[in-house]
Amino acid sequence: MTRILYNLIWLLVLLLAGLRLLWRGTAEKGYREAMKERLGLFTNVPQQPTIWIHAVSVGETRAAQPLIAALQKAVPGTRILLTQTTATGRATARNLYGDEVTLAWLPWDLPWAQRAFLARWQPAFGILLETELWPNLLAACRQTGVPVALLNARMSERSARGYARIAWLTRPMLESLQVIAAQTAADAARLRDLGAPRVAVCGNLKFDVAIPHAQRELGASWRAALGGRRVVLLASTREGEEEVLLSALDSTLPAEVLIALVPRHPQRFDEVAAQVLQRGLSMVRRSQQGVPGPNARVWLGDSMGEMFAWYAMADVAVIGGSWLPLGGQNLIEACAMACPVIVGPHTFNFTQATEDAIAAGAAVRAADAGAMAVCVARLIDDDAGRGAMSAAALAFAAQHGGATGRCMTLLRPLLVRVTGTQTAPLSAP
Incomplete structure (x- = not known):
C-alpha cells in the first residue's frame, strides 16, 4: 500500500517532470x-x-x-x-x-x-x-x-x-x-x-581519484603565464554566493590579486558573467580568451572538466556551497592539488572530510564572506603559512586513501x- 501511494504521486507529477525536462533542455x-x-x-x-x-x-x-x-x-x-x-x-x-x-x-x-x-x-x-x-x-x-x-x-x-x-x-x-x-x-x-x-x-572514494597529468600541466602553464600574480579561486560556487563573495574580496584584496571564479553549474555561466560585469569588474572568460592580462580582475571558469587545473593554479581556494545553507562542495580535490582551502559555515554534506581537513591544517573555516576575505588577504601575503597548508593538504589527501x-x-x-x-x-x- 505504501508504494501504491508513492506510485500515485509519481503519476500525478509525471507530466510536470516531462515539461521540466524540456525546459531544462533549452x-x-x-x-x-x-x-x-x-x-x-x-x-x-x-x-x-x-x-x-x-x-x-x-x-x-x-x-x-x-x-x-x-x-x-x-x-x-x-x-x-x-x-x-x-x-x-x-x-x-x-x-x-x-x-x-x-x-x-x-x-x-x-x-x-x-x-x-x-x-x-x-x-x-x-x-x-x-x-x-x-x-x-x-x-x-x-x-x-x-x-x-x-x-x-x-x-x-x-x-x-x-x-x-x-x-x-x-x-x-x-x-x-x-x-x-x-x-x-x-x-x-x-x-x-x-x-x-x-x-x-x-x-571516501574521492580520495582515490587519479589526478590527470594534463590537468596539472594546464594549471602550471596558466600559473607561469600569469607571471607570479597571486590568484584566489572561488570554486564550485552556487546561486546567491557569487555576489557576496566577490563583493567581500573586491573590497579587501589589492587590485593585482586575480579572482578566478568557477560556478558549480554550467547553465549559470552567462548569469554569473552578467553579475560580474554589473559590479563593474573587468572580466575574461575562459571559453573565449586566453590567460587574463594584468588589468583583468576576474577570470570566469566557464569550461568543463578543468577543476584540477584551477586548483593547480590557485594560491588559495574558497569552496562554494558553504556560504549559504547548501551543504558545501567537495574540498578533497583542492587538497589533493596541495591548494590551501577556506570553507564557510555550511558544510553538512561533507562534515567529516571538512572537519578532518581543518584538524590537519589543510583548511580553515570562516564565519562569513567578510571573515573569508580577511583570511584570504592574510594567506596571500604569507608564503610560509600557505606552504604549511599546502603540505598539510597533501598529507591529508594521502592519509585518507x-x-x-x-x-x-x-x-x-x-x-x-x-x-x-x-x-x-x-x-x-
Missing part, C-alpha cells in the same frame, strides 16, 4: 538527448556481462573513477554501464571515460520503467553511489534478482531526519541492499538507525556473478 541541450530512456524505452543493446553503476551527477561521476578502473582490472571485458540523472554528469562521464563505459539515463522511478531498464541491460549487479535511493528501482531489482550495493554512502543529520519521516519507504530500500559501504562511522551509524542491516565503513580497495573487498561475492569463479566468503561487515 538551457542544457544534454537533457534532450535520448529522452525516451527516462521512461525505460531503450534501443536494442548487445547482451554481455554487465556491471551497472549509478552516479547521479558530476561529483558521483568523478568519485566513480577509481572504482571503475578497479572493476575493469578485476573483470576485463565486462561492460560497465554508467547511468546518470543530470546532463552535467553525463558530459563529465564522456570527458572522463570516453568509450570505456556505456552511458544511459536512469529512468524516472516508475515501476514499469525500472523493470524495462533491468530487462534491457540485465546487469549482473548494481552499484549506487552516495545516497541515490529510489523505491521502485530497488523493488524491481529485488523482484528480478539483481543485487545492489550502496557505495561511498553518506547520510547527514539533516538527511537522516528527512528519511526517518518516510520510514515506510526508507527501511524497505535499505533492507534490500546487499551491502552498504559508508564514508564515515557517523554515516554508518545513521544508516543503521534508519534500518540498514549490512553497513561497513570504507572511507584506500576506499577503493575496501569497497572491492565488499564486492567480491557479487563479482562471482560476473566471473563464475568462487571466492572465499567474506566476514560480515
